Amino acid sequence: MTALSQLRKAALALPEVEEGTHFGMVAFSVRGKGFASVAKDGQVRLRLPDAEVEAAESAHPSGERIVRKGTLIGFGVPLADINGKDLNALVRAAWFCRAPKRLAAELAAADAGTRPADCDLPAAIGRPATNALLGAGITTLAQVAARTEGELLALHGVGPKAVHILAESLAQKGIPLR
Incomplete structure (x- = not known):
């Protein structure tokens, strides 16, 4: 079981992340592009590419695809149904999906040492x-x-x-x- 504090810690540890609100939800963005939010029902919503959504669906059966105007845009899962390690990985993947290429490349270089x-x-x-x-x-x-x-x-x-x-x-x- 994971709490909002874990999501906040994972998101804010990434470069240039800002916390705000989006339609009344706690939301996180990088340079103005949202990548994660938490709905009032406790579901974390993550902007992810198709391949990441498929992997997340396999690992978290209680989650669901997020589709807008017929296009797959991400994945949602109740915070209570995901462990901290998996949440950290999904938040990071969502950040990489939305971050500017140069900023993402800098973080990837840092990850590589x-x-x-x-x-x-x-x-x-x-x-x-x-x-x-x-x-x-x-x-x-x-x-x-x-x-x-x-x-x-x-x-x-x-x-x-x-x-x-x-x-x-x-x-x-x-x-x-x-």
Whole structure:
């Protein structure tokens, strides 16, 4: 069983995601394009390509296709019927479906462990923390400084040790953590 908080955490961990409402539903978008929402009945609705919808239907029989004007646009499933791991994967797939190509390519590169040229994150934070930061679109210490300790710790893979190392690196540059 999964809650709205899990959906929120999964969506907001992705680059440039904004939370808002759409027809009274909690909704998440990337650069103005919606990719996930939760209806009042607790069903999460995800914009997915056809192949992803078919896979989701096989894995989650309580879910259903979302069709608009005769065109398949996504998949809906009750939050209570999906585990957190599967929800994270579906949210990520929906984000990739709606994100601009360059932004999606940057996240795919981060997933592959490729560091952008301007990345100045210290290697001492470790691979899981680095991947979590890159996956959230955080590639520089200046971008780290714009976050709070709590926001950093909320990223899966970033722990207290990594935050301590990041704070020390920022302090050496005379930049405080927000």
